[in-house]
Amino acid sequence: MKSRFNGRAVICLILMAVSATAVLIAWKWPMQTALFPVVIGIMIFLLAIPTLILLLTGKEEAAGQAQAVDREITSDYDEATTRRRTLIAFGWVIGFFLLIFTVGFSGAVLLFVLAYTRFQGGEKWWISLVMALLSWLFIWALFVRTLHIPFQEGLVQKGLRLLGII
C-alpha cells in the first residue's frame, strides 16, 4: 500500500484538529448553544477519518478520481519557481495591508500601485505613475467623495496628528 502524505492529507488533519477543538470548547456551553457546533464538529471529525484513509492509501487518486469541481491554479512552471513566485505574491498581499496600516488607504493605494507596477510588473516609471494616480483618483472620487466611506487613518497620520503637525 503506497503512502501519500501530501497537502490534501495535511488539510484533512487540520480539519480533524479544528473540529476536535471546536467540540471541546463547545462542551462547556449551555445545551442550546452547544448542540449545533457539537453535532457539526463530531460529523467533521468522523468524516475526516475515512477521508484521511482514502488520501493516505491513494486509491482514488491513482484512478484519477476525486478531482475537485473548482478552478485549478497554474502548473506552467517548475515547483521551485512556482513556490518562489507564490511567496512573492503573498508578500505583496501582506505588504499592501501593512501599507494601509501605516499610511492609510488613499496613500497606500498610490504607493502600492506604483511599486507593484514598477517593480513586480517591470513597467516604465511614467506608466507606473499614471496607473497609481488613476487608481488613487478612482478610490478618492468613488469611495471618499461619493460614498463617504470612513477610511481609517494610518499610523503616520495618527503620529502627525499627535505631534500637532496636521
Added chain:
Amino acid sequence: MLEAMLNGLMIVLQLKSFTYMLIGATIGFFVGILPGLGGAATLALMIPFIYRMTPQEALPFLLGMHSVTATTGDITSVLFGIPGEGTTVATIVDGYPMTKKGEAGRALGAALMSSLIGALFGAFFLALIIPMVQPLILAFGSPEMFVVILLGLTCIASLSGKGKLGLLMGLLSGGLGLLCSLIGQDRQVGVLRYTFGQLYLWNGLPIIPVMIGFFAIPEVIDITVRGQAIANKVAFGKLGTGVWQGVKDTFTHFWLVLRCSAIGSVLGIMPGLGAGVSQWVSYAHAARSAKTDEERALFGKGDVRGVLGPGAANNSKEGASLIPTVAFGIPTGGGMAILLGAFLVLGLVPGPDMLSKHLALTYSMVWTIALANIICVSVCLLFINHIAKLTTVRASLITPPIFVLCYIGAYTASNSMGDLLLMMVFGVIGYFMVSNRWPRPPFVLGFVLGDLAESYLYVSTTAFGASWLLRPKVIMLFGLILAFVFYPYIFKLLTHKEVPDEEQI
C-alpha cells in the same frame, strides 16, 4: 388581473418612472461590476433619495437597480474570477476557466443571455404566482426549511468530485463552512462562540471579506505567479468573437436554462435561501445534466453549461423573492429586507393590500425587473467585445487594480482593519484549498447557510422535539438528499449501462 398588469406597465412607462428606472439600472450596472459593493448595501445607500419620490417613481428606481446587479456581477466573475456580487460566485467555477481559455466573449454572452432569460422567467413566475402564493409559503415550516438547506449542501458536496473521496471532501468542506458560520454571538442564548476575546468577531464573520479572500486572493496570487494576462496566449481580436456563440449556447441548452430558472424561482421564494443557494443548486443540476463521466469532468474547467445554470438562477430568484416580501412582509434576504424598509418609507404596507388595492403597483415591479434586465443585457451585449478585451491586458497593469478592488471591497463590509485581516486569512485558506484540490463551493454554501440552519434546527427541535423528523415533507426531502448522493449509482443500476463494482459503491 389583466387590467392590473397593463396598468403596471403604464406605471413603468411613464416618463418620470422610466427615467428613474434607467438611473437605477445604470447604478446597478456599476454596483454589480464592482466586487464588494453589494446590491443590498447600495439599496441602503439609495433609501435617503426616495423620500421625495412617489411609490411609482421609487420602486422602479430601487428595483431597476437591484435587479441588474446579479446580471452585471457575472461579468466580474467571468472576467477576473472575483465575485462581483455574493450571488454570482458559482459563475466563477466555469466562467473564469473559459476566460483563461480565451472564451471570455462566449462566457459573457452565455452569462448575459441566460441572466436575461432567468430574469424574464422570474418576472413571469412572479406574475403567475401572485394569486396562489399563500399556501405555498405556509406549506414549509422550520423543519422543511432546515432539510432544504441540507439538500442544498448535499447537492453541492456530491458534485465536488468523483467517487467517495470527492463526496467526503465536499461534505468536509461544507462542514467547515458551517463551523465558521457559528463564530460570534449565539442568537438563542447570547453566548459568545469561538470569538477568543476579539470584539470584531462578536457579530460573526462578515461574508464579503471571507468571499473576497476565499476566491479573489488565490486569483491575484495565481495571476502574479503566472505574470501573464488573464487570457494569455490568446490573440487580442479573438475574444469577442464568441459572444454570439455564447448567446447561441443559451438556446442550444434552452431547457437547462429554463430548469435552472425554475430552481432559482422556487428557492427564491424561501426566506433566507435565495440566490445564495439557488446558484449552487442550479450549478449542481447543470453538472448532473452531463450524460457521461467524461462530459461531467469538463465542469470546473470551462463548460458553458456551468455558466448558464447559475446565470439563469441568480436572476430568476429576483422576481420570486419579491413574493414573500410583498405578500407577507417576510424578506427573503438582506436586499429584500432593505426594500421592505423602503416600502414603509413610501407608506406601503406589505400584505393583502399589495395584492388588491395596490395590485397595479405590484405588477409594475414585475415589469421593472423585466425591462431593466432587457435594457441592461442589450447594452452589455453591445459593448461586450470591449469589456472582454480587458482580459488581454498585461498582468502588470491589470493586477494592481484587482488588488485595490479586493482590499476596498473587503474593507467596505464593516469599515474595519479586521476585515482586511480576515480577507487575508481566508485568502491563505482558499489558496491552500485550491492548490490541494479541496473544493471551495461547499464551504461557501455552509458558511452562508450555517446561521439559518441552526435557527431552523433550534426552532424545529424546540417546537416538535424529535418528531419533526417524521413529517412527510421532511421524509420526502431526506429521500431527495439520498437520491442526490446515490444518483450516479442508482442511474447505473437502473440503466444497466455499467454495473458498479464494490469499490464504487
